[in-house]
Amino acid sequence: MFSHTRNLGLIALAVGMMITAGGSEADADYGYGQRQYYSSWSYQPTQSYSYTRYYYRPTVTSNSYSYHYCISYPSQPRYVYYYNPTSQVYWGRYDLEGKKGAEYSLLAEADRKKDLKAIPESAFPTPGAMPAIPDSKDGVSIEPIRTKPGDKPEDLPATN
DSSP states (O other), X not given: OHHHHHHHHHHHHHHHHHHHHHXXXXXXXXXXXXXXXXXXXXXXXXXXXXXXXXXXXXXXTOSSOEEEEEEEOTTOTTXXXXXXXXXXXXXXXXXXXXXXXXXXXXXXXXXXXXXGGGSOGGGSOXXXXXXXXXXXXXXXXXXXXXXXXTOOOTTOOOOO
């Protein structure tokens, strides 16, 4: 009797572990469980910009995500600006029209400002490769943004 109960307990434990490790399709769609991912775009009408959150784990073994904002202004639709909410500075921009390997302009520490208007255009260097994931030590690059503000999902139903 004891071994039967023990076996049932082990089976229940194994099933529970498989369910937990498996995640869900929704999790995969949003990147949960991955090292880095972007949220969906949102529009901020009071500030007249769109933003997405860039979520990342500095190390593969990090238990929680940190995030930065990626902000797109209608007056500059070519660029997405990366903003660190902890240090409250813009630290670079992604060129949506850039060629692979020449997409990101990483600002020098001295040029990083809280207000984008305080950063002269000349402060942005020639675009290069995507920078490393913030606070990481292994050199893994940030994944480029795959969608633009206003992009509609491809699987929406047709309108009548």
